[in-house]
Amino acid sequence: MATLSTRTHDAPIARKKKSKMNAPAIILLAPAVLLLLSVTLYPFLYLLYTSFFSQNLMNPSAKAWIGFGNYAALFKDADVIRGFTNTLVFAFGAVGIQMILGTLIALILDKDLPGMKAITIMMLIPMSITPIVGALTWKYLLTPPFGWVGYYLQKLGIIDQPIVFLGSGFSAMMSMIALDVWNWTPFVALILLAGLKSRPHDQLEAASIDGARRYQVFIYITLPFLKRFILIAVVLRLIEAFKNFTGVFGLTNGGPGNSTLLASLVVYRKALESFQIGYAAAIAFIFLILLSIITTPLIGRLQKEITND
Amino acid sequence: MKKNLFTSITWLVIAVLTITLLSACTSRNEGSSNSSADSASSGTDGEGSGTKVLNLLYTTNEANVEAIKSVLPDYEQKTGIRVELTSAPYTNLQQKVFQELANKSAHYDLMVIDTPWMADLTDKLLPITEFLEDPEVAATIELEDFIPKVFYDTTVYNPSKPWLHASEMDKVDLQDIKSQGFEIYGLPIQSNVLTMPYRKDLFDKPENRQAFKEQYGRELEPPVTWDEFLEVAQFFTRPNEQLWGTTLMPGVGDWGADDLKTFVAAWGGDGLLINDKLEPTYDTPETIEALTYYNDLINKHQVVPPGTSTFSWTEAGTAFGSGLTAMTMNYFTQTLTSNVEGGIIDYAMVPGNIIDGRLVQGPHFGTWNLSINKFSGNHKEAFDFVAWVTSSEVQQKMLQKQLHPTRISVYEVAQADPALTERFNNFYKTLGDSLAIGVGRPRTSNAEEIWRAVATGLNNIVTGKGTIEENLASSKKQVITLLEQAGYKPGQQ
Known part of the structure; x- marks a missing residue:
């Protein structure tokens, strides 16, 4: 009873103490929190708000509330549908290949062989090239008759006629994926290499003593250990691949026809070429929702991995 | 005691931060005033010299x-x-x-x-x-x-x-x-305006002149009509020598529409593509004829370099400048790279067609x-x-x-x-x-999107996605939607 009485008595004091202690902390944190909200929550809400208006930047006075009008229109817009579909194909295709190649490269670079440091540094070059420069260079490399790729494939007798890589929907999409893979596989390899370097050596030694084969070591020790690094790479790369703009803008500009149109390019054209800011906001909002649906479970899984550790 | 000291220090920090922020705001306001003063005197330089x-x-x-x-x-x-x-x-x-x-x-x-x-x-x-x-x-x-x-x-x-x-x-x-x-x-x-730069050195070469005369029964001259253009382009198309007749620009972008309107005008159609009532005017027999000719240059006669379906101004200029084609179409003077030995460029008007006894041209x-x-x-x-x-x-x-x-x-x-x-x-x-x-452009808002819709139709045609008629109908429908989105009522006066 006495205990109960004490507890009942102490509770308000504890709450008071707690709130007294928290007040300065809250005030000190407030500017940072406000800043964070102003650059994240406010743009998000403004995007949502704008998406309910018919608004053209060149004629701001004609802004009109149209409710879900922009959303109704975008689901009927063939370019938007194609943009979203292509974005899914591009993002999953590019990131999938990057993960496989990145893992292989990381495993090779993890070997204690001569020249690996130099190779690691050279491997980072594509990442350091400005994306638009990379895209335009690739465009020239792939465009016959002056593109080197077709020229050398012909010289080597691999093909008879020049291939117009950017001339069909399928090969243009493959070219865009190849450009992204070239650009960002080193990034994936670097993350996974960091993971490999931090593997516990005692487990590897124990496996070796027990006579485990290489593939068994990879499947039962390396891969589970790399899981969280793989998740980090997948999340970061998926987000970036979904937002890819420079690659498509510089390499195909959505062509041939509209066959490589990505959602980011649709938003750009609506917002910055036609200045239909309300419609562009609605597309961007749906894009954001789609990206959240895809990445949220991955981030949850990553947090779980870290917590389990 | 320690807790009190901590609390006091925290409040002191908050007070200092608040004062700093307030003073920053004051300075900013003053700064804004200066800026206003600057803009009031815009039109003179900042050194007070009165220039x-x-x-x-x-x-x-x-x-x-x-x-x-x-x-x-x-x-x-x-x-x-x-x-x-x-x-x-x-x-x-x-x-x-x-x-x-x-x-x-x-x-x-x-x-x-x-x-x-x-x-x-x-x-x-x-x-x-x-x-x-x-x-x-x-x-x-x-x-x-x-x-x-x-x-x-x-x-x-x-x-x-x-x-x-x-x-x-x-x-x-x-x-x-x-x-x-x-x-x-x-x-x-x-x-x-679109002109037709061509390789004068190739046109003047005696062997070429003789061969052309034997083959076509006339002198090798810069073509004036599109029929002549095809013959000259075919004559110069020699893939084994890395030489083709001409460049075209059917890549996705406004350049495709620039090409299209030039050809449509030369076949007697409306080179503006959209009239003053804001109605698309290019879904016509003249356009179909013009596009058939254009598509044939690329896919049937193959007088253009491979990869032309992706060409814009840049690629067309590079191909001609590298000596890969005998003719091109461009706004600007062209130059040849140093590897094109003895190359000389001259300029002629973009060809036309004889319609009712009159040469009809309409370069964009x-x-x-x-x-x-x-x-x-x-x-x-x-x-x-x-x-x-x-x-x-x-x-x-x-x-x-x-x-x-x-x-x-x-x-x-x-x-x-x-x-x-x-x-x-x-x-x-x-x-x-x-x-x-020359023929200018229609005067519409969201011109960029409208032009791209037209160019996308052209690109689809030359890359074999659908017939000319299908693409014209689809492009027209899309242009009408874009015009309506821009607040126009096609057919309005």
């Missing part, structure tokens, strides 16, 4: 910025007014112009405007008709010296119905323009207008500069930096100048002649 300054927003290569730069010191010397030039490439320029004007910014007094943007800008740029009516100005400006087609297409707009074209006269007539309810929104500074043209920002505080000074820089005398000086003039008299001077003829052969004659018969 008047005009800010000019200009493009880069598209309208030969070097030509403008070359004469600015002369203007400062003549008037004491310094013109500060900011240049940006096409897309950036468009965004900057639109952003500045949408914000009603007074910073740029003068802006160079591409004609497709005008539909959105007539209420944001200053009509200069009143300035031009001033007797003193009228006596010196020589409006009739401007190429009429260029002048009417570039600068004459109806303020309340900017999609309309004024009826053109043989000479620029200010009173007629006013009586039609139109205003003048600047003066044309650079006129670009796109001109640049030097306009005055309505929100600028220096209207009169800005107008004086526009009048000066577009004058015959100044345009003649800018010829040395390859300005594409907008005045008849300057073309006469250019053709008589041996130094220019030696450098560019027939370029200026071809340019002047082509401008006189």
Whole structure:
């Protein structure tokens, strides 16, 4: 009873103490929190708000509330549908290949062989090239008759006629994926290499003593250990691949026809070429929702991995 | 005790931060006041020397910025007014112009405007008709010296119905323009039109001339009709020698539409593609014929380099410049890379077709207008500069930096100048002649999207996605949707 009485008595004091202690902390944190909200929550809400208006930047006075009008229109817009579909194909295709190649490269670079440091540094070059420069260079490399790729494939007798890589929907999409893979596989390899370097050596030694084969070591020790690094790479790369703009803008500009149109390019054209800011906001909002649906479970899984550790 | 000390220090920190923030806000307010003061005195430089300054927003290569730069010191010397030039490439320029004007910014007094943007800008740029009516100005400006087609297409707009074209006269007539309810929104500074650069060295080569005569029974000359064009292109197409007849630009972008409208006009169709009632006019038998010919050049006769379906201005220029084609079509003078030994370039007009006994041509043209920002505080000074820089005398000086003039008299001077003829052969004659018969663009808002919809249809045709008829119908439908999205009612007057 006495205990109960004490507890009942102490509770308000504890709450008071707690709130007294928290007040300065809250005030000190407030500017940072406000800043964070102003650059994240406010743009998000403004995007949502704008998406309910018919608004053209060149004629701001004609802004009109149209409710879900922009959303109704975008689901009927063939370019938007194609943009979203292509974005899914591009993002999953590019990131999938990057993960496989990145893992292989990381495993090779993890070997204690001569020249690996130099190779690691050279491997980072594509990442350091400005994306638009990379895209335009690739465009020239792939465009016959002056593109080197077709020229050398012909010289080597691999093909008879020049291939117009950017001339069909399928090969243009493959070219865009190849450009992204070239650009960002080193990034994936670097993350996974960091993971490999931090593997516990005692487990590897124990496996070796027990006579485990290489593939068994990879499947039962390396891969589970790399899981969280793989998740980090997948999340970061998926987000970036979904937002890819420079690659498509510089390499195909959505062509041939509209066959490589990505959602980011649709938003750009609506917002910055036609200045239909309300419609562009609605597309961007749906894009954001789609990206959240895809990445949220991955981030949850990553947090779980870290917590389990 | 320790806790009290901690609390006191925390509050002290908060107090200091608050005071700092407040003082920062005060300073910022003061800063804002200064900034206002600055903008009130805009038009003079910041050193207090009293030199008047005009800010000019200009493009880069598209309208030969070097030509403008070359004469600015002369203007400062003549008037004491310094013109500060900011240049940006096409897309950036468009965004900057639109952003500045949408914000009603007074910073740029003068802006160079591409004609497709005008539909959105007539209420944001200053009509200069009143300035031009001033007797003193009228006596010196020589409006009739401007190429009429260029002048009417570039600068004459109806303020309340900017999609309309004024009826053109043989000479620029200010009173007629006013009586039609139109205003003048600047003066044309650079006129670009499709010409046909070709490899003169290949055309002049005796072996080629003889072989061509044997094969076609006539002399090898720059083609005048599209039938001749096909023969010449086929003659020069020698893939084993890495040589093809011509370039085309059916890649996805406005260049595809520029190609298309040139061909449609030559087959007797409406080269504008959209009429003044804002109805697409290119779903016609003439367009089908023109597109059949165009598609055949690429896919049937294969007189273009492989990969042409992705070509824009850049790739077309590179292919011709590298010596891969005998002919091309472009706005600008071309150069050959050093590996093209003995290469000489000359220029001819883009071919046409004989219709009812008359040669019908309609090369696409796109001109640049030097306009005055309505929100600028220096209207009169800005107008004086526009009048000066577009004058015959100044345009003649800018010829040395390859300005594409907008005045008849300057073309006469250019053709008589041996130094220019030696450098560019027939370029200026071809340019002047082509401008006189060129076809401009429709005047719609969201022109960029409309043009891309047209070009996408063309690209689909040459890459084999659907028939010509299917793509024309689909492109037309898309253009109507885009026009409606822009607030137009196709069919309206």
